[in-house]
Amino acid sequence: MMTKEHELLRETVRHFSEKEIKPFAREIDETEGFRSEIFKKIGELGLLGVTVPSQYGGGDMDVLGATIVMEEFGRVCASTALSYLAHSILCVHNLHANGNEFQKKKYLPDLCSGKKLGAMGMTEPGYGSDAIGLETKAIKEGKFYHLTGRKMFITNGTVAQTFVIYARTGKEREVSSFIVEKDFPGFSVGKKLSKLGMRGSPTSELILEDCRVPEENLLGKLHQGLPQMKKTLDVERITISGISLGIAQAALEDSLAYAKDRKQFKTPIIEFQLVQKMLADMYTWLQAARTLTYEAARLSATGKPLSAMASACKVFSAEIATQASLHAIQILGGYGYCKDYNVERYLRDAKLMEIGAGTSEVQRIIIAKELSKLGLH
Amino acid sequence: MLSFQLTDEQQSLLSMVQKFCVSEIDPVIGSFEEKEEFSKIIFKKMAELSLMGMMTPETYSGAGLDFSTYALVLEEISFHSLAVAVSLAVTGLPQNIIGTFGNEEQKQKYLMLLAQGKKLGAFSLTEPQSGSDSAALKTKAIREGNYYILNGTKCFVTNAGEADIYLVLARTSEDKKKGISAFIVEKDMAGFMFGKKEHKMALQCSPTMELIFKDCKVPKENLVGKEGEGFAIAMRALDSGRITIAASAVGLARRAFEEAKNYSKIRVQFGKPISQFQAIQTMLSEMAMTIEASRLLVQKAAFLRDQKMPYSKEASMAKTLASDTAMKVTTDAVQVFGGNGYCQDYPVERLMREAKVLQIVEGTNQIQRMIIAKEILQ
Numbered sequence: 001m002m003t004k005e006h007e008l009l010r011e012t013v014r015h016f017s018e019k020e021i022k023p024f025a026r027e028i029d030e031t032e033g034f035r036s037e038i039f040k041k042i043g044e045l046g047l048l049g050v051t052v053p054s055q056y057g058g059g060d061m062d063v064l065g066a067t068i069v070m071e072e073f074g075r076v077c078a079s080t081a082l083s084y085l086a087h088s089i090l091c092v093h094n095l096h097a098n099g100n101e102f103q104k105k106k107y108l109p110d111l112c113s114g115k116k117l118g119a120m121g122m123t124e125p126g127y128g129s130d131a132i133g134l135e136t137k138a139i140k141e142g143k144f145y146h147l148t149g150r151k152m153f154i155t156n157g158t159v160a161q162t163f164v165i166y167a168r169t170g171k172e173r174e175v176s177s178f179i180v181e182k183d184f185p186g187f188s189v190g191k192k193l194s195k196l197g198m199r200g201s202p203t204s205e206l207i208l209e210d211c212r213v214p215e216e217n218l219l220g221k222l223h224q225g226l227p228q229m230k231k232t233l234d235v236e237r238i239t240i241s242g243i244s245l246g247i248a249q250a251a252l253e254d255s256l257a258y259a260k261d262r263k264q265f266k267t268p269i270i271e272f273q274l275v276q277k278m279l280a281d282m283y284t285w286l287q288a289a290r291t292l293t294y295e296a297a298r299l300s301a302t303g304k305p306l307s308a309m310a311s312a313c314k315v316f317s318a319e320i321a322t323q324a325s326l327h328a329i330q331i332l333g334g335y336g337y338c339k340d341y342n343v344e345r346y347l348r349d350a351k352l353m354e355i356g357a358g359t360s361e362v363q364r365i366i367i368a369k370e371l372s373k374l375g376l377h
Numbered sequence: 378m379l380s381f382q383l384t385d386e387q388q389s390l391l392s393m394v395q396k397f398c399v400s401e402i403d404p405v406i407g408s409f410e411e412k413e414e415f416s417k418i419i420f421k422k423m424a425e426l427s428l429m430g431m432m433t434p435e436t437y438s439g440a441g442l443d444f445s446t447y448a449l450v451l452e453e454i455s456f457h458s459l460a461v462a463v464s465l466a467v468t469g470l471p472q473n474i475i476g477t478f479g480n481e482e483q484k485q486k487y488l489m490l491l492a493q494g495k496k497l498g499a500f501s502l503t504e505p506q507s508g509s510d511s512a513a514l515k516t517k518a519i520r521e522g523n524y525y526i527l528n529g530t531k532c533f534v535t536n537a538g539e540a541d542i543y544l545v546l547a548r549t550s551e552d553k554k555k556g557i558s559a560f561i562v563e564k565d566m567a568g569f570m571f572g573k574k575e576h577k578m579a580l581q582c583s584p585t586m587e588l589i590f591k592d593c594k595v596p597k598e599n600l601v602g603k604e605g606e607g608f609a610i611a612m613r614a615l616d617s618g619r620i621t622i623a624a625s626a627v628g629l630a631r632r633a634f635e636e637a638k639n640y641s642k643i644r645v646q647f648g649k650p651i652s653q654f655q656a657i658q659t660m661l662s663e664m665a666m667t668i669e670a671s672r673l674l675v676q677k678a679a680f681l682r683d684q685k686m687p688y689s690k691e692a693s694m695a696k697t698l699a700s701d702t703a704m705k706v707t708t709d710a711v712q713v714f715g716g717n718g719y720c721q722d723y724p725v726e727r728l729m730r731e732a733k734v735l736q737i738v739e740g741t742n743q744i745q746r747m748i749i750a751k752e753i754l755q
Binding site for chain 2: 123126127128129130133152153193194195196197203263264265266269272274275322326329330333334336337338339340344347348351352354355356359360361364365
């Protein structure tokens with residue numbers, strides 16, 4: 001349910017984003033310049049642990065609240081929103097959902113204040129869609145787990161200090177998660193990847209070479225990494241949809257402003273049916289995606305099966321974000337193709353939404369599997 | 378009878394072009410892209426192979442190919458580099474115009490040099506305020522004695538800065554369409570300057586710039602056709618240009634398809650190559666189907682042009698279908714590659730960025746649909 005509190009949150013984050021992020025968005029993209037000071041300021045706003053209780057320094061918001069924050073960040077700078085998601089959901093929310101009291105007290109306050117930045121490592125070079133096939137091993141020796149393997153496409157890889165890492169602790173489905181600090185021996189960060197979009201959100205490999213992780217940093221229960229991961233991923237898929245919504249919103253806003261202003265054949269182009277169709281489709285998609293996403297967020301609070309809805313809003317929002325960005329470039333024509341306008345960036349950023357947090361193909365598999373198992377519910 | 382068979386000459390030409398692309402474009406084009414530098418050396422070598430004036434008659438130092446063959450060659454080059462194909466197609470535009478509408482003197486003076494590749498050509502119609510509504514252009518050409526004096530700003534000019542010879546549309550009277558004339562402007566004519574260089578989403582080694590004319594003195598002999606014929610000339614040239622863009626789109630889409638197909642056979646997830654999954658198979662078969670359909674439409678438009686039959690509708694259809702196909706195919710190719718496809722270590726994200734321009738240039742696909750509708754409703 002959208003409450004007064006949510007509306008106030010949106011207002012606050014919109015104001016903050018316009019003032020503190022938007023002016024730098026183009027530069028962040030062009031220079032691949034992650035700006036840590038923005039995260040400090042988000043910390044001052046109390047949003048770095050948006051879903052975490054205030055006793056750990058969190059924002060005490062629900063999944064809908066987190067989605068709204070993503071949406072507002074995504075509207076001005078998707079790179080910032082993505083790094084924020086990796087931190088606040090993949091790491092912080094995960095740590096809170098699965099950690100014990102000792103771990104929460106040790107790690108959450110610094111992560112919530114912005115003193116430290118978080119990330120999560122699951123994907124490996126050979127295991128993307130087939131994530132649970134991961135090969136990184138954790139072997140217990142005395143009071144330490146020794147982690148060995150490579151992690152790929154890690155958002156915030158080069159800038160984070162605290163990582164949640166998934167590794168194999170036994171047979172096929174026996175996977176566990178660990179809290180790994182950047183300066184643990186045997187931990188290193190590989191090369192930063194140069195990407196189509198989301199260029200202001202650093203992505204890299206992580207290399208674990210006999211990395212020594214204290215046994216108390218096992219997150220959650222031994223061998224329970226996969227069910228834990230699944231829960232976090234449902235929340236990730238709902239909240240990341242917020243980024244897609246933000247991009248689609250920005251694409252529509254920019255298109256609308258341009259179409260009203262730009263005259264061809266002595267007529268503002270918004271008066272041409274060709275342009276009207278594109279704008280109307282963008283609007284319809286956006287409203288449908290937003291409603292679907294908020295409904296999934298609402299469902300997440302009920303404890304009912306969530307995966308199909310989480311994947312449904314994720315795949316739909318991602319695909320309409322790409323389509324809306326393509327339309328926006330088309331409406332702006334030659335200008336849309338140039339970097340003086342933002343819409344070409346929206347497209348480059350939006351495409352990631354169809355790949356990250358499970359590709360659209362994987363989302364559809366998840367939806368079909370849950371429908372097959374539970375029926376329509 | 379219709380034939381889908383290439384002639385022996387076409388086959389040997391295409392195999393020569395393919396070898397050229399593999400040995401002279403593939404190894405170096407990436408570094409030109411990175412440096413955002415025009416690949417002069419490639420164009421010099423294409424000139425040696427008589428590829429710079431493919432459509433120009435042999436009497437004017439061209440290769441005298443028909444349009445169908447020209448389209449096939451552009452497709453092949455675009456498979457290797459859209460930037461090169463686009464610059465090549467653009468230097469063909471003034472050749473097409475001067476060859477069709479120019480007088481003998483202009484052909485001797487400019488067409489031969491362009492066809493030989495000793496000079497590079499460009500075409501300039503668009504202005505900041507007149508894109509789709511191209512006839513609303515404001516650049517003025519006022520006759521004074523033996524000169525036309527040009528004043529105004531043009532934008533989104535491909536090959537600008539690198540080209541020596543510019544076919545420029547400017548206004549000689551107030552009548553919207555019949556007040557436009559075509560001029561040949563040389564790079565170093567007084568009063569002709571380059572404005573801002575555009576930073577584009579892709580095609581960094583194909584320069585796009587503004588042209589600024591400040592009392593630029595163009596000799597009256599450089600008027601192509603008669604005063605007032607410029608818009609008709611430009612529209613005729615764009616009809617041909619649309620086929621070249623369509624052919625380039627097919628080449629680009631084919632490249633993305635090949636990359637995706639090959640990757641899907643090597644990439645293993647869940648214990649098997651991803652090409653074994655229906656979700657991937659659907660994407661690949663859609664790619665193959667739509668590329669094939671686009672290619673046939675391009676060839677049909679080129680065929681009609683070669684037969685001197687009306688081809689404007691088919692050119693617009695080919696341009697629209699092929700560029701929409703290229704956009705979809707390249708976007709899906711990134712999807713097939715997943716996270717790798719999003720990274721610049723693999724080529725498909727670049728193909729996707731490149732494809733978008735094809736839906737905009739030579740008349741946006743919205744304008745194409747208006748042209749098609751006008752033709753079919755006539």
